[in-house]
Amino acid sequence: MHEISIAQSIIEIVEAEARAANSTNVQTIKIRLGEFTTIVPEALEFAFEIARSETLAENARLEIEIVPMVVRCVTCGPVADPVRCVCLICPQCGLPLEIISGEELQVEYIEIESEVERA
Amino acid sequence: MERVSVQTNVLQANQELAAENRRLFAAEGTLVINLMSAPGAGKTSLLEATIQGLRGRYQLAVIEGDLQTDLDAQRIRALGVRSHQITTGTVCHLDARMIARALAEFPVEGLDLLVVENVGNLICPASYDLGESLRVVICSLSEGPEKPKKYPVMFHKADVVLLNKTDLAEPSGSDLRELATNVREVNPKAAIFEVSCRTGTGLDHWLAWLRDAIASRGVAIAART
Numbered sequence: 001m002h003e004i005s006i007a008q009s010i011i012e013i014v015e016a017e018a019r020a021a022n023s024t025n026v027q028t029i030k031i032r033l034g035e036f037t038t039i040v041p042e043a044l045e046f047a048f049e050i051a052r053s054e055t056l057a058e059n060a061r062l063e064i065e066i067v068p069m070v071v072r073c074v075t076c077g078p079v080a081d082p083v084r085c086v087c088l089i090c091p092q093c094g095l096p097l098e099i100i101s102g103e104e105l106q107v108e109y110i111e112i113e114s115e116v117e118r119a
Numbered sequence: 120m121e122r123v124s125v126q127t128n129v130l131q132a133n134q135e136l137a138a139e140n141r142r143l144f145a146a147e148g149t150l151v152i153n154l155m156s157a158p159g160a161g162k163t164s165l166l167e168a169t170i171q172g173l174r175g176r177y178q179l180a181v182i183e184g185d186l187q188t189d190l191d192a193q194r195i196r197a198l199g200v201r202s203h204q205i206t207t208g209t210v211c212h213l214d215a216r217m218i219a220r221a222l223a224e225f226p227v228e229g230l231d232l233l234v235v236e237n238v239g240n241l242i243c244p245a246s247y248d249l250g251e252s253l254r255v256v257i258c259s260l261s262e263g264p265e266k267p268k269k270y271p272v273m274f275h276k277a278d279v280v281l282l283n284k285t286d287l288a289e290p291s292g293s294d295l296r297e298l299a300t301n302v303r304e305v306n307p308k309a310a311i312f313e314v315s316c317r318t319g320t321g322l323d324h325w326l327a328w329l330r331d332a333i334a335s336r337g338v339a340i341a342a343r344t
Binding site: 002005006009010012013014017018021023027031036037038039086087088089095096097105106107108109110111112113114 | 304305
């Protein structure tokens with residue numbers, strides 16, 4: 001259950017960005033989360049509810065986009081559905097597969113209310 | 120409302136600290152192993168066997184990570200090897216900051232090999248780079264053959280996978296070949312060793328590999344820097 005640590009890291013990144021943009025009110029946080037990570041979206045949402053209190057993201061909504069796992073073989077090209085069979089060996093030629101996406105854990109953007117809007 | 124593009128890796132702060140640790144290890148020429156497994160797979164037993172196999176020839180030290188107690192650090196010290204215990208309290212993994220703090224009071228000067236024994240857990244430690252040169256994962260036969268399929272990220276990121284407790288294959292009903300195949304499927308590139316820390320079977324292959332890794336550590340360290 002390291003989603004708490006992950007949620008705290010998200011808050012740190014978001015607070016720094018909000019301060020740099022002179023905002024004290026973060027409304028949306030958009031996360032890109034790969035399928036091939038050890039982070040469970042539901043657990044991250046729950047951890048975020050706890051981590052956001054008394055921060056600039058106190059009122060923020062967490063939007064999580066799940067990035068599918070995509071793999072390819074250097075010789076045979078794309079391979080379908082590697083997660084279900086958890087096999088990173090090319091079914092056609094037996095070479096190791098390359099992971100193209102699915103390992104993301106990224107804050108993509110935040111939506112903030114500016115001080116002018118508040119006033 | 121204003122949208123601000125961020126595009127920042129959530130673990131960036133950890134990765135920056137890991138890079139600092141890695142620079143420090145590289146400057147000392149120390150090979151650093153991040154040793155990970157489920158609780159009870161045999162991390163400390165492997166360390167004891169490894170220390171006995173390498174002792175005398177190399178300068179070794181161990182950093183132990185556990186939620187509570189310094190029992191593992193005591194086991195290492197009993198073999199005459201310097202060890203430092205990090206107790207994480209409730210945190211289920213070590214991170215680069217904990218290692219940086221440990222290094223402040225546990226210098227690595229002159230070390231050939233530093234092993235960091237992570238908290239027993241096949242999930243969370245996979246996300247946190249500590250600045251290691253090599254990731255070594257242990258899976259014991261008594262855990263059954265399916266752990267690599269259930270925890271693919273951990274096994275995928277390993278440089279070396281040790282299949283421990285081969286002496287228990289028969290009593291636990293686990294098929295060693297099936298386990299090795301499952302590791303290979305999530306990680307076709309890892310070096311795999313079949314060992315029993317209890318009987319000593321297979322340890323000579325692992326120790327020979329590790330001696331080579333220490334001898335050519337400049338290459339391993341450079342690959343990660």
